[in-house]
Amino acid sequence: MKKAKRLAAAALMIVIITSLSACKGFESSGEKMHGKLEKVVELEKEFEDQQDPLVKLEKSEQEIYANIISLGLEKMDEIKSLSDEALASVAKREEYMNKEEESIQKSKEAFKKVKPIIEDMDEDEKELKAKAEELYNVMIDRYEVHDQLYANYTTGLKYDKELYEMFKDKDVKIDALEEQINKINEVYQKVLANNEEFNKLTKQYNEQKLDFYKKAGVEIKVEETQNK
Secondary structure, eight states: OOOOOOOOOOOOOEEEEEEOOSSTTOOOHHHHHHHHHHHHHHHTHHHHHTHHHHHHHHHHHHHHHHHHHHHOTTOHHHHHHHHHHHHHHHHHHHHHHHHHHHHHHHHHHHHGGGHHHHHTOOGGGHHHHHHHHHHHHHHHHHHHHHHHHHHHHHHHHHHHHHHHHHHTOTTOOHHHHHHHHHHHHHHHHHHHHHHHHHHHHHHHHHHHHHHHHHHHTOEEEEEEOOOO
């Protein structure tokens, strides 16, 4: 059975202010929010950098897996060699995924700093505050989904390691291999679902962020958008 693959995740878009408040030295709530939100984008740069290498390694492992299956269990020398190659790739994926998670956690901590700005919005900013709260909630949901993605992906890595170690055992039973492959497929299906939800929330957040800036009177232009 073919193993499921993870999709690359969508990234936050970068925007920059093209005009500031006419009152020198004064920052509106919108401008304060902008400064914090675009810092979050910067902190997720390392997250973005992990996407292409991860996808390449996953595709490479699919090929290794297919080669092992095509050999049959009688060609153990070749299978062991390929399994060791796959195990090295899994270790590298784990490294990339941990860097991705570290970047997301830094982003989360920075993002939470917008909460006091939202809470301090004046009574005459009720509509803007409501939009800011919606924006905040979407992003928090996004972080929670990534937590689930990371947990499931980490489980998938564990199962992958177990599978390739099993391939190296000349006495391994076909039933045991099939059971392990089913476990792998199930967990990566969860990863795919997490990834789709993460991308959906990223898109929603980007759209709501631009809408918030427009409502706040913060003139911006899109400098870069990456949807992988």
